[in-house]
Amino acid sequence: xxxxxxxxxxxxxxxxxxxxxxxxxxxxxxxxxxxxxxxxxxxxxxxxxxxxxxxxxxxxxxxxxxxxxxxxxxxxxxxxxxxxxxxxxxxxxxxxxxxxxxxxxxxxxxxxxxxxxxxxxxxxxxxxxxxxxxxxxxxxxxxxxxxxxxxxxxxxxxxxxxxxxxxxxxxxxxxxxxxxxxxxxxxxxxxxxxxxxxxxxxxxxxxxxxxxxxxxxxxxxxxxxxxxxxxxxxxxxxxxxxxxxxxxxxxxxxxxxxxxxxxxxxxxxxxxxxxxxxxxxxxxxxxxxxxxxxxxxxxxxxxxxxxxxxxxxxxxxxxxxx
Amino acid sequence: xxxxxxxxxxxxxxxxxxxxxxxxxxxxxxxxxxxxxxxxxxxxxxxxxxxxxxxxxxxxxxxxxxxxxxxxxxxxxxxxxxxxxxxxxxxxxxxxxxxxxxxxxxxxxxxxxxxxxxxxxxxxxxxxxxxxxxxxxxxxxxxxxxxxxxxxxxxxxxxxxxxxxxxxxxxxxxxxxxxxxxxxxxxxxxxxxxxxxxxxxxxxxxxxxxxxxxxxxxxxxxxxxxxxxxxxxxxxxxxxxxxxxxxxxxxxxxxxxxxxxxxxxxxxxxxx
Numbered sequence: 001x002x003x004x005x006x007x008x009x010x011x012x013x014x015x016x017x018x019x020x021x022x023x024x025x026x027x028x029x030x031x032x033x034x035x036x037x038x039x040x041x042x043x044x045x046x047x048x049x050x051x052x053x054x055x056x057x058x059x060x061x062x063x064x065x066x067x068x069x070x071x072x073x074x075x076x077x078x079x080x081x082x083x084x085x086x087x088x089x090x091x092x093x094x095x096x097x098x099x100x101x102x103x104x105x106x107x108x109x110x111x112x113x114x115x116x117x118x119x120x121x122x123x124x125x126x127x128x129x130x131x132x133x134x135x136x137x138x139x140x141x142x143x144x145x146x147x148x149x150x151x152x153x154x155x156x157x158x159x160x161x162x163x164x165x166x167x168x169x170x171x172x173x174x175x176x177x178x179x180x181x182x183x184x185x186x187x188x189x190x191x192x193x194x195x196x197x198x199x200x201x202x203x204x205x206x207x208x209x210x211x212x213x214x215x216x217x218x219x220x221x222x223x224x225x226x227x228x229x230x231x232x233x234x235x236x237x238x239x240x241x242x243x244x245x246x247x248x249x250x251x252x253x254x255x256x257x258x259x260x261x262x263x264x265x266x267x268x269x270x271x272x273x274x275x276x277x278x279x280x281x282x283x284x285x286x287x288x289x290x291x292x293x294x295x296x297x298x299x300x301x302x303x304x305x306x307x308x309x310x311x312x313x314x315x316x317x318x319x320x321x322x
Numbered sequence: 323x324x325x326x327x328x329x330x331x332x333x334x335x336x337x338x339x340x341x342x343x344x345x346x347x348x349x350x351x352x353x354x355x356x357x358x359x360x361x362x363x364x365x366x367x368x369x370x371x372x373x374x375x376x377x378x379x380x381x382x383x384x385x386x387x388x389x390x391x392x393x394x395x396x397x398x399x400x401x402x403x404x405x406x407x408x409x410x411x412x413x414x415x416x417x418x419x420x421x422x423x424x425x426x427x428x429x430x431x432x433x434x435x436x437x438x439x440x441x442x443x444x445x446x447x448x449x450x451x452x453x454x455x456x457x458x459x460x461x462x463x464x465x466x467x468x469x470x471x472x473x474x475x476x477x478x479x480x481x482x483x484x485x486x487x488x489x490x491x492x493x494x495x496x497x498x499x500x501x502x503x504x505x506x507x508x509x510x511x512x513x514x515x516x517x518x519x520x521x522x523x524x525x526x527x528x529x530x531x532x533x534x535x536x537x538x539x540x541x542x543x544x545x546x547x548x549x550x551x552x553x554x555x556x557x558x559x560x561x562x563x564x565x566x567x568x569x570x571x572x573x574x575x576x577x578x579x580x581x582x583x584x585x586x587x588x589x590x591x592x593x594x
Contacts, residue, residue, distance in 0.1 A: 056434045059592040082436035092427035096352050108344040109437045111337065137355075153431070 008067070009034040009161045009192035010055060015064035017050055024050045026216035027064070032209075034160075037183065037193040039207035041200065041300075043308060046213045048196035049089055052165045055194065056086045069161050085159030089166045091146045092153070095139030099130050099149050102138055106156035124152040128182070144175035151182065161192045168202060180205055200300035210300075212307050219307040227303045234297040235266040236279050238290035245289070252286040271295050338438035345445025352419075353453055360453055363415045366519060367408040367461050374400055374528060375468060385529055394469055401465045402554040403527025406547055408461045409454045409491045410518040413498035416450035420502030421511035430593060443585055447495050454491035472558040483557040486570065490550050493574040494518055496581025503588040521547050546573040 010032040017025040024047040032038040040048050053059045055068055057077045066073040069083030086092075094102050103125060107117030125131050128148040133141060138149060147167065154162060164183070168176040183206055187193055197203055203210045204224045211221040220227055239262065240246035246263040250256070257266040269275045276295065283290070296302075353360055374382055375397055383396035391399070423429060423446070432442055462470075475483070498515050505511035524538075525531070525547035534542050542548055549569035556563035 058430055058433055078436055081434060084434065086431065086434040088427050088430055090427040090430075092431035094348065094426075094428050096355060097348070101351065105344065105348055108347075109341060109432070109435055111340065157435075 007033055009036075010038070010066075010068050010194060012055065012064055012066040015051070015054065015066065016062045017047075017054060017059075018062060023216055025054075025061075028213070028216070028218050030055075030211065030218075032192060032194060034192050035187065035190050036208040037187055037195060037206050039203040039210045040194070040196045040213055041198070041203045041210055041304070042196075042213035043198060047216050048198075048213055049165055051213070052086070052088070052163050052194070052196055056084055056163050057081055058086075082157075083159065084161045084163060085154035085157060086163045087147075087150050087154045087165065087167060089169065091150055093138045093141075093146055093149050096137065098135050099125065099138050099141070100134040102149060102153055103134075103156060106153045110157040112156075120156055124155055128152045144171050144178070147171060147175070147179065148182075151179075155186075159191070161194065162186060164193060164195045166196055166198065168197070168199065176202075200304055204300050212304065214308045220303070224300060227300060228298045231298050231302040231306045234269055234271045234295065236269045236271075236276070237264055237266050237292075237294045237296055238283075238288070239264045239292040239294075241291045249286075249288040249290070252288055253282075265290075269295070271297050338441065341438040341441035342444040342448070344437075345441045346448050347445075349445045349449030350452070353449065359415060359419075360412070360457065363411045364408065364457055364460060366411045367404050368464055370407065371400065371404045371461070371465060371468075382528065385533055397465070397468060397470050398473075398559055399555075400528055401462075401470045402558060403522055403525065403547070403551045404465065405458050405462060405487065406490060406550055406554065407519065407522040407527060408457050409487070409494055410522060410547075412454040412457045413450060413491070413494045413518055414512060414515040415453075416446065416495055417498040417502040417505070417511040417515035418508045419450075420446055420499050421505045421508045424503055425507070433593065439590075440586070443499060443589055446499055447492070450495040450498070451488065451491045454495065455488060458487055458491075473560050475558050475560070479557045483554055486550065486554055486557070486574075489571070489574040489578075493546075493577035493581065496578050496585060498581075500581045500584035500588065503585055521545055522551075526551055544569070546570075546577065549573060 008031055010030060012028070012030040014027045015025050015030065016023075016027045028051070030038075030040075030051070040051060042048050050059075054061045054064075055066065055073070057073060057080055061073075068080045071079040071083065073080050093099075094105065097105070100121060103121035104117055107121055110117075112120060122131075125134050128151065130145065130149060130152065133145060138146065141149060151164075151167070167183070168179050171179065180202070183193060183195070193206075195203075195206060207224065209221065209223055210227060212219045212227070220230060235257075238249065240249065241263065243263060246265075250258055250265060253265060253267065255267075259266070267279055269279055375393065379393045379396055382400075383391045383393055386399050387395060429442060433439075472480075498518065501514045502511045505514055522528075524542055525545060526542065527547065531539055531542040531548060549566040550573065552561075552566040553563050553570045555561050556566070
C-alpha cells in the first residue's frame, strides 16, 4: 500500500459528502498516478464539482482518507494547497483589473520576487496568446480568453497537480482544441491533471484513465479502451422517415434492436467490410430500403449511456448540448 | 517538500502581512480604476450638507442654541454628523463590494491557494477604512469651502478627531463586511446596510437629541452615531463631551469585535 501511495498524486478512499439529506458522493475511491491525466466523467449533478472542491481543499469531506501530493488533506491542507493549482468551472479571474495585473496578483500571492513574477507573468501571457490583450481589463475578454487567463493564473506557482473542472464547457470547437493542446503540454512537463468533463470525446482524447461518476458512485473505471470493452460491439443503424416502411422493415428483420421513436433499427456488426456486405445483402433480399445507413463502432457515448441508464438517455443528451 | 522545516512564527506573520498587503493593493486598484463608485457614495452626505444648510438652514438654525443661532452656527453644528454620515455611506459601498466579490470564482481560487486565509477580509477592511477616511477628507473640504471652521482645536484634539473617525470607520466597515457576506446578492447587501446611512438621521447630527420626543430620546442618544458625533463636535468645536467619548469608544470596539467575529465565521464556513 505504501509503495502505491508513494507514486500517487491523488489517493482518496471512501470519499463521502452530503449536502443536507442529499448524498452527493457515496464513498468513492480515486487513485491518480503522478504525471497522468485522470478524467472524472459524468452528467450534470453527478458530483464531479463536489469531488474537485473536496480534493482542492475548498470544502471538507464528511468522511474519507485523502492524500493529495503526498499530504494528508485533513491534517495539512496548507501543504496540499502549495502543491496544487485549480481552475474551477466558473471563471476565477478578476474582471476589474487587466490580464497582466491578474497574473502579477498571482505572482505576489505565490511570493515570487518582483522580477521573477514579471518574467513568469509575461511568459505565461505569451504562451497563452494573451500578450496583446494583457493591458485590457479581463472583463472585456471573450469566453475562451478568460479560460486561458484562468489557466495561466493557475500555472503561475508551477503546481505539480492541477485540477480542471470542466475546462472546456461553453467554449467553441476551436478554443476547445486549443485547450486540449495546452493540457497535453502540461502533462508532458510531468504535471498531474485531474479533469472533470461531461464531454466523452474530451475524456477519450486526453485521459489516461477515466472514471464514470454516476449517482455519487464510480460506475466504471479504466482506460478509454477498457471502458469501451464494457459495452456490446458496434452496429449498423438504419433510419427511416416513413413509419410504414419502418414497420415493414422491422417485421422483415427480426433480429434487430428497435427504436420506435426515432424510426431506427440497429443490426449488430463489427463494422468490417465483409460483415457490412453481408448486412447489405440481407437487407436487399428482405426488400428493405432505409433512408439512412450509418456504421457505429463503440465509443464512450455507448459506455456512458450503458452505465448511466438508458431510461435517462434523451434528457441527458439535451442537457449536454446546453 | 514535507522534509523542509516547519515555518517559524515570524515567517508566518510576515507572510500574513505580505498576503494581506497584496489583497489590499488589489482592492485599492479597484477603487482607483473605478473612482465613480466611491464618488457616488459621497453624493448623499454632500447633498445632505447643502440641503440642510442652504434650503432648511434658516429654520433649522432656529432650533439650536436657544434660537439665537444663524446659518454659520448651523454649519458648525451639522458638519461633525455629516462627516460620520460619510463613513456610513462609504461602508454601504463596502457591503455591496464584498457581496459582489464573494460571489466571484476568484475568491474560491484564493481559498485553494497557500495564502494567509484572513488576507481577503483584511484587504477589504483596510481598503474600506482608507476609502472612508479619504471620503471624510473630501466631504470635510466641501464643508470648509462653505464656511466650516473648527474653533480652537489643538493638535491633540485634531489627532483624537482623526483617530475617532478611523476607529468609527473600522467598526462600521467590519459590520458592513459581515452584511456583505451574509447577503445572497449585491442588492440585498445594499438593503441590509441601509441603516448605516439612515441612523444619522435619527441621531444628534441635524438637531439636538433633547429636542426630539421624550420617548425617542434614549434611542437617539445611545445609538452609535450620537455619542461619536457629540465627541467629534466636542473635539472640533469645544462643546462638552461628557461621557460620550467613552460610549463612542465602547461602540467602536464592540461593533468591531462583533463584525470581526461575524465576518470571519462566515468566511471560514464551507463556501456554497
